[in-house]
Amino acid sequence: MTIYSCEHEWEAMLTCIYEAWTSRKGQQNIRLVLEPIEQYTLFDEYIHVDADHEKAVKVMDAINQKISPFFYREIAFCSIAYEPYILDNIFRVLLLGFAYGEQALNMVQYEAVMDNRKIRKRLGMEVEHFKEFIRFHEVAGRYVAHIEPKSKLILTLGHAFMDRMPSEHWMIVDDVHMEAIIHPMNQDYYYRKLNEEELEQLLHTEEANDEYTDMWKTFFDAIAIEQRANYRCQRNLFPIWTRKHVVEFEHN
Amino acid sequence: MYDLQTNLTLDEKLEILADAAKYDVACTSSGVDRAGKEGMLGNSRACGVCHSFAADGRCISLLKILMTNHCTYDCKYCKNRKSNDVPRATFTPDEICQLTVEFYKRNYIEGLFLSSGILQNPDYTMEKICEALRLLRTKYKFNGYIHVKAIPGASQELLYSAGLLADRISINMELPTQESLGKLAPNKTMTNIIKPMNQISSTIANHRLAIGKNARMERAGINDHLVNSIFGKAAMNGQDMIFGENYAEIESSTGGLEELKRDNSKLYLPAERMDLNLKRPFAPAGQSTQMIIGASGESDFDLIRTTQSLYQSFDLKRVFFSGYIPLNEDSNLPALDTPVPLLREHRLYQADWLLRFYGFHAEELLSEEKPNFDNRIDPKCDWALRHLDIFPVEINKASYDTLLRVPGIGPTSVKRIMSARRYGKITFPMLKKMGVVLKRAQYFITCNGQMLYKIPIEERFILNQLTDMERANTIKIEGSNQTATQMNLFTDFGLQTSVG
CATH class of the missing domain: 3.40.50 (Rossmann fold)
Structure with a gap:
């Protein structure tokens, strides 16, 4: 198997997709990964791809014109996810997109589409969390x-x-x-x-921190009803990893 | 009425007045989409934004405060009632504005929730509330979300002003019958609550018509596919608007509202002409209310039926339920050590969702013979078990409303199923990935003619399976009061020791 790798950056990712596509090795013989690679496999060939503006634009145009701008927006949004397999997933979804058009995103019968939806949902939640917190x-x-x-x-x-x-x-x-x-x-x-x-x-x-930060902490403590205390529910809705810079949790 | 402690700092006031406001449940910032404007502060998103979650797991979306916790009323259940000896404080309009704006800029909140005790009389209180909101909208240029409580008994002009300044306006029903209201809130009457509720509804409808919208509030998109839902044409008897005419349901529980039918149901023009010049829509996020659960003797059926008629007659956007927390000692109230009815509240919210998103009617869920929800299983499973004749349904063929009635399948999963069905057959592993809760759904569905396991469609068997699963969940919500002890043959089973 040939494994193409690139940095986690949109232009580089598109170039990597271009290289993989044009290699004509057959999609089942190709995998795309993001760098840094934790451990190289023993029997696979690794090819590093650098960002190339021209090639990236070619892929961009192809997606926009042959599939749809909506499709492009969707996969571009997914590309920022931290999942290491996101690049490979985008490549698989793109193949389906070129075959079936925009509605490929609804074809959950394909595993790649289902995975893509899962990533998109998690990413959407993460973005919402940070808008809120x-x-x-x-x-x-x-x-x-x-x-x-x-x-x-x-x-x-x-x-x-x-x-x-x-x-x-x-x-x-x-x-x-x-x-x-x-x-x-x-x-x-x-x-x-x-x-x-x-x-x-x-x-x-x-x-x-000014007086309003202190007042916010006062408010935060006063608004909870002790008879209904439910820290488990609080942790579910406000995951601990997202609390790092949240002032009301600092004193705890 | 005056503050004995006049030298309270803003921080101390906030502590007193946030603490006093915390028993109000509504804290949503949803219902209206409004883009930000240059020179102003804030916007609003229809989906609502929660900025934090308090130690009780409830979301903090708005700065929920009372303007004052002084009160001339003496409602038995309320912490701020006249006869309680609690620290009292009052915000000035400027203080409310400063807190809102500064908190908003730091992304702590999405807007303001302003309620109040009755200061002097309802009109005076409402006027003060409007003054604070007006200042916030004009001097402080606040464009975010505002939820205001209408004070029962305040004059119509002031309610009009409040509606123009705020996004959502609500009047707390607190108790669904005149009888319980008379017992627990002697200063309030049902007419004083229903009348302004009706006037606000019809004013909202008029404003909506004036800007070319449908008179009725928008409902969740799934309702478009449900002909028989409570918001559907059939349920509304073909009438477009029924304000001021259809009180049948509400009246049966409240009684004596004949004069309301003849009453002009619109609000008079605002007290301040300037409020009209702000060119804001009247309460664009609609109206809501809340009811206390467990303080008086109403059954779940009474509550859910009242809820349904509130949605239908007054086009309320939400009805909130608040599990009664014993704060005061009174012969008419549950004892102080009564646990908060969290599970009952949870079941009522589940039923409320079934009304608003699943096309159910109150009469389908409960009846006079069975007036309360089953603690062991949720209302939807309960309904499904009573209607086993329509199950199992075929996932690849069933219609929108049939699929929505399957336990474990919600509006989102139904939409996914519908869109995936266009491209191929659906299987059980796919359903699982789509977010269908198979542990509940498996008893009621087939995929391509086959059930997941060989399951007898028998009420008792499925009930046992479902309750077994639900038990841990129920205990988690309710809290277990039972303590485990070692079983004893002699005390538990009455065996006699043979001496000799």
């Missing part, structure tokens, strides 16, 4: 939030928060993937990668 800290009239998601989902948050607070300066920092989106007042938001120095400095913004 992000906590901003006020630093001199600007609002800064830190998150530690599993998937590279920061770009999916931008639009939601721009709609929510269009006339505020705010910024969301992904501490794990070292990237941020920045929104200046009444303007569009933009994306940038952070270096270690910048991240180090940004981490201090969490120390800026």
Whole structure:
């Protein structure tokens, strides 16, 4: 079997799909994986693929024109998931897409489509969690939030928060993937990668807790009815791994 | 009425007034989609957003506070009743606005839920509430979600203002009959609750018609496929709007509402003309209410029937149930050590969902002969067991409404089944992956003519299987009061020792 590998980045992933597609080795003889690879298998051939803008655009156009823009949006969204097999899954779904068109996404009889739905659902939940559980800290009239998601989902948050607070300066920092989106007042938001120095400095913004943070903690404690205490339900709905930067859980 | 402690900090006030508001159950920010605007703060999403979950597992979506916990009423069940000696506080309108806006910017909340005790009289209280909301919408430019409680007995002009400023407006029914209301809330009357509820409903309907929408609130999409649901044409007897006319159901439980039929059911124009200039729709997320469970003697059938008629007659968006938590000692109330009826509340919510998303009617779930839900199994399984004649159904052929009546299959799974059926046959492993709960569904379905196992379609057998599964779940919700002890032949089975 031939295994194509690339970085977890959309352009590289599309290039990898292009290479695998054009190799003409037969889809059952090909697998696509994301780097870093934990352990190489003994008898397979590994081919590393670097991002190539032209090849990526070719795949992009093919999907948009031969299948549909909706299909493209769906798989592009799934591509940010942290599951290591996401690239291979996208490749399999694409093959079905080219064979059957857009409705391939509804053909749950195929395992790849079912897996894709599962990933999409989990990813959708993860994105929703972070839309809900992000906590901003006020630093001199600007609002800064830190998150530690599993998937590279920061770009999916931008639009939601721009709609929510269009006339505020705010910024969301992904501490794990070292990237941020920045929104200046009444303007569009933009994306940038952070270096270690910048991240180090940004981490201090969490120390800026003011009276409203304390009041929120007071409110959070007061609103629970002790006769109905149900920590198990709370953990179900507010998973512990998502609580990392959530101020109301800090004192616990 | 005045504060004895006038030097409370904002933090202390918040603690008192959040604590006083926590028994109100509604904390949803759903029902209206509104995009953000430059220069304003906030938006609203119809699906609702939960920003946190409290230690009792309930979501925190809105800043749920009372404007004041001073109250001139003396409702027996309420913590803030006049005769209780509890710390009292009152927010100023500015304080409410500051808290809302600052919490909102930090992404702690999705909006404001404002209720209040009765300060001086209903009109004065409602006026203060409107003042706070007006300030929030104008000076603080808040565009997020607001849920406001209408004070029973407040004048119509003020209710109109409140509806224009808020997204959802609600009046707590608390108890479904005039009899229990008279016993437990002597200052409230059913007419005072039903009348404004009706006026608000018809005002919402008028506003909806004026902007070209259907007079009735939007319901979950699945209802489009269900002709016989409580929101369907058949159930409504072909009438488009029945406000001010159809009180039959409500009246049977409340009595003496004849004058309401003749009453003009619209609200008068707002007290403040400026509120109209804000050009906001009137309560776009609709109206809701809540009922207390377990404080008075109503059966589940009474509650669920009232719920259904509230949905049909007043087009309420939601009816909430609140398990009674004993806070006060009174001869008319359950004793202080009565456990919170969590399981009963859970069953009622399950039934409420069956009404709103599954096309069931209250009369199908319960009857005068069987007025309460079975603790052991959920209402849908209970219904299915009483109608074994229509089961098993074939997954690859059954219609929308039949599939929805199978225990373990919900609206989402039905949609998946329907879309997958277009491309091929469905098998049991696929059903499992689609999210169908096979441990319940297996007794009621076939895939390509075959059941999952060889199962006798027999009520007692299936009931035993289902209750066995449900037992752990039931204990989890209810909390087990039973303590395990070693079985003893002599005490438990009455064996005699033979001496000698």
